[in-house]
Amino acid sequence: MKEVAILGAGYAGLRALRELQKQSEMHITLVDRNDYHYEATDLHEVASGNQPKEKIIYPIKDVVDTKVTTFVQDEVKKIDPDQQVVELKQNQPLHYDYLVVALGFESETFGISGAKENALEMVDVETAEKVYDHIKAMMEKYKETKDKKYLRLVVCGAGFTGIELVGALQEGKTRYAKIANVDPAEIEIYCIEAVANILPMFNDSLTQYCLDYLNKWNVHLLTSSPIKAIKPERVIYSNDDQDKELEAATIIWTTGVSGSHVIGESGFSEKRGRVMVNDDLTDPDHENIYIIGDVSAVMDKESNRPYPTTGQISLQMGEHAAKNIERQVKGEPKQDFTFKNLGSVASIGNTHAFGYVGSTGVKGYPASFMKKMIMNRSLLKTGGLKEVMSKGRFDLYH
Ligand SMILES: Cc1cc2nc3c(=O)[nH]c(=O)nc-3n(C[C@H](O)[C@H](O)[C@H](O)COP(=O)(O)OP(=O)(O)OC[C@H]3O[C@@H](n4cnc5c(N)ncnc54)[C@H](O)[C@@H]3O)c2cc1C
Known part of the structure; x- marks a missing residue:
């Protein structure tokens, strides 16, 4: 029986698992450092405290069919593609015939000094919870000191993730203000961004909708303001060729992500933790290794640039990689991956959103409704109906 190892139980890994579990000709080993799957697209809701972590996680065992799959909770240290072995932190090395690498994203500081040490990350459930705990602690400190820096929240980066976080923080303001015993208007939210025009993936009308909100x-959006350094409780950025300083006790880093460090450490040919994969999603040097989700780059032949890494493309890659492995095992030729873009909707708070469904622009309530439907669809693809029923978003009427 062929051995398939899947590394990572995020969108890409779990989607591949669910597809592979439909057959019984292979034995699958799924590895993740956690015993739960988390919806990474909802991390900002945990970081802002608007949702408890339980709302965005479910146990991996819920989707593991023990007749064909063994789940190993462990940290992947390294992959040896030549020996076909995965090195784990605690367990024996894992041998595979086929490998699916779906280890996801990490925070990227782009070498900006002090970002790692002095800003908070939001890359998994643990770091998202830390952000909320920190905000609460700073509100308490304000009560003791009356120093305004404790009421100031800075989001570094106004990309998709940064903007969704800003919307969620805005929604959390009333709660934070209660802890600090101030009026919500006294909580200041800043968002600092290097480029002049935010959200280039959306048209002017959609971007304007976001800017109006x-x-x-009263969100202070500072554009054309590249961040130079993060010092303890200080963001140093430049604007109009002048260095400026913003004092704030909460600084959250959302300027970008790279793929898992395991990719580089395992000797794959990569850039920022991502491998430019073949059209069939295999590693260029190993046709039994599929590299999918945020650790991979897939060329969009129309724009001649890689597709942005998203949960949506990760799900589609997971399904495709699984089907290609089934073809390989049967001795059939692998097929090329084609991304079907279903659109992309950004939320700003629980009741406002904007984006595209297919190629149609949507904003306001219809967009917020669609965003929740997209979240439910993604839950269905990884967790199945059971998870949609217990964790799905049905707060549709406001
Ligand atoms: C706040 C936020 C909002 C977003 N919104 C959207 C959106 O609206 N739409 C969209 O399409 N995308 C969105 N994204 C992007 C999307 O979340 C990612 O593209 C997606 O999570 C990538 O999926 P993945 O399966 O590749 O990896 P991940 O979801 O990162 O999963 C990786 C898995 O691997 C495990 N893992 C990692 N390293 C190790 C290791 N060394 N050992 C063992 N296990 C390991 C992790 O525990 C995790 O389970 C958003 C991202 C963020 C942060």
């Missing part, structure tokens, strides 16, 4: 909420 940020404006209405």
Whole structure:
């Protein structure tokens, strides 16, 4: 019986698992450092405290069919593609005939000094919870000191993730203000961004919708302001060729992500933890290794640039990689991957959103409704109906 190892139980890994479990000709080993799957697209809701972590996680064992799959909770240290072995932190090395690498994303500091040490990350459940615990602690400190820096929250980066976080923090303001015993208007949210025009993936009308809300909420959006360094409780950025300093006790880093460090450490040919994979999603040097989700780059032949790494493309890659492994085992030729873009919707808080469904622009309530439907669909793809029923978003009427 062929041995398939899947590394990572995120969108890409779990989607591959669910597809492979439909057959019984292979034995599968799934490895993840956690015993739960988390919806990474909802991490900002945990970081802002708007949702408890239980709402965005479910046990991996819920989707493991023990007749064909063994789940190993462990940390992947390294992959040896030549020996076909995965080195784990605690367990014996894992041998595979086929490998699916789906280890996801990590925070990327782009070498900006002090970012790692002095800003908070939001890359998994643990770091998201730390952000919320930190905000609460800073609100308590304000009560003792009356120093305004404790009421100031800075989001570094106004990309998709940064903007979704800003929206969630805005929604959390009333709760934070209660802890600090101040009016919610006294909590200040800043968002600092290097480029002049945010969210280039959306058209002007959608971007304006977002900007109008940020404006209405008094969010301080500083564009054309590249961050130079993060010092303890200080962001150093430049604007109009002048270095400026913003003092704040909460600084959250969302300027970008790279793929898992395991990719580089295992000797794959990569850039920022991502491998430019073949059209069939295999590693260019190993046709039994599929590299999918945020650790991979897939070329969009129309724009001649890699597709942005998203949960949506990760799910589609997971399904495709699994089907290709089935073809390989049967001695059939592998097929090339084609990404079907279903659109992309960004939330700003629980009731506002904007983006594209297919190629149609949506904003306001219809967009917020669609965002929740997208989240439910993604839960269905990885966890199945059971998880949608217990964790799905059905708070549709406001
Ligand atoms: C706040 C936020 C909002 C987002 N919103 C959207 C959105 O609206 N739409 C969209 O399409 N995308 C969105 N994204 C992007 C999306 O979340 C990622 O593209 C997606 O999570 C990538 O999926 P993945 O399966 O490759 O990896 P991940 O979801 O990162 O999963 C990786 C898995 O591997 C495990 N793992 C990692 N390293 C190890 C190791 N060394 N050993 C063992 N296990 C390990 C992790 O525990 C995790 O379970 C958002 C991201 C963020 C942070």
